[in-house]
Amino acid sequence: MSALQEIVETPPIETTPKKYMALGTYASVVVVVLLCAAPLIAKNFVIFQMTMVLIYAIAVLALNILTGGSGQFSLGQSAFYALGAYTSAILMEVFGVNYALTLPVAGGICFIAGYLFGLPALRLSGIYLALATFALATAMPQLLKLHYFEAWTGGVQGLVITKPDAPFGLPLSQDMWLYYFVLVVSMAIYVASVNLLKSRSGRAMMAIRDNEIAASAMGVDVALYKTLAFGVSAGITGVAGGLGAIAVQFVAPDSYTIQLAIALFLGMVVGGVGWLPGSIVGAAFIVFVPNIAEHFSKGLSGAVFGLILVLIIFVLPHGSRQIAYTVQGWFHKLRK
Numbered sequence: 001m002s003a004l005q006e007i008v009e010t011p012p013i014e015t016t017p018k019k020y021m022a023l024g025t026y027a028s029v030v031v032v033v034l035l036c037a038a039p040l041i042a043k044n045f046v047i048f049q050m051t052m053v054l055i056y057a058i059a060v061l062a063l064n065i066l067t068g069g070s071g072q073f074s075l076g077q078s079a080f081y082a083l084g085a086y087t088s089a090i091l092m093e094v095f096g097v098n099y100a101l102t103l104p105v106a107g108g109i110c111f112i113a114g115y116l117f118g119l120p121a122l123r124l125s126g127i128y129l130a131l132a133t134f135a136l137a138t139a140m141p142q143l144l145k146l147h148y149f150e151a152w153t154g155g156v157q158g159l160v161i162t163k164p165d166a167p168f169g170l171p172l173s174q175d176m177w178l179y180y181f182v183l184v185v186s187m188a189i190y191v192a193s194v195n196l197l198k199s200r201s202g203r204a205m206m207a208i209r210d211n212e213i214a215a216s217a218m219g220v221d222v223a224l225y226k227t228l229a230f231g232v233s234a235g236i237t238g239v240a241g242g243l244g245a246i247a248v249q250f251v252a253p254d255s256y257t258i259q260l261a262i263a264l265f266l267g268m269v270v271g272g273v274g275w276l277p278g279s280i281v282g283a284a285f286i287v288f289v290p291n292i293a294e295h296f297s298k299g300l301s302g303a304v305f306g307l308i309l310v311l312i313i314f315v316l317p318h319g320s321r322q323i324a325y326t327v328q329g330w331f332h333k334l335r336k
Contacts, residue, residue: 056283062236068274070229071209076133079140082256084238085245106242114234118227144253158252272321281320
């Protein structure tokens, strides 16, 4: 089969139309108010869990830009998450850099890594691209254990990170301050991502997603925008990795295995492919559903988790966006 035949016969990814990629103004305000008020009535461990939901939401959103925006499958996001986490950890603990300043560095390094990985990946598509990224995710933990980098990475033992205190003497606990810091970063990334997909570059990516041959015929630089999508997705994932390292206060190679990449992919599917607000729903699924499954049965938690996932896929094949559209339809009927 020729490369042209493979591209033509690859089924299109069912995603969200551009005008439905973000929440409306009123819904966005309600969500932001709820997110800001939640830590005021929660305990520190719950605040930590909500912080991890926001961090994973950033990583799921990054994958959504790659798959839902440009139509490229990836099972290697855990590699860029690990790279971002180690970048922030090394800058903080080895070089004494402020935690906030490590995030743009982590994002920039991961952007370059993702862009460079996207160049040879241009020759791949569909399941072949997924397998290539799967290999990247599998190799990354082993690379981090190499003795060449042990002076910086800590090898198998990893690195311990000091959790930052609230600045300016604010009367906030470490967990609460970190939650609000992550919330601000995640909101900024969300707004920037929505604007990206609505921009000329976003329209080019979605044209490639829908029909690569037609996009090329219309003058879209397919190679440029496919590698750009990889770079942007990896850069955002790197920021999420840096935030995750700060929140967990520890980085180790075995924390970033292929299971993390699969979890992020599941989060994208549950949230809704191409629907950016669904990223936080998918992230909540990653954080809370395994605990719920273990609550039902510790010995069969994996089976319960799988059963919940299959049930969600059958009942909500389009993820959380299906619920959002249904609720939106009810509100429109009530207004009329």
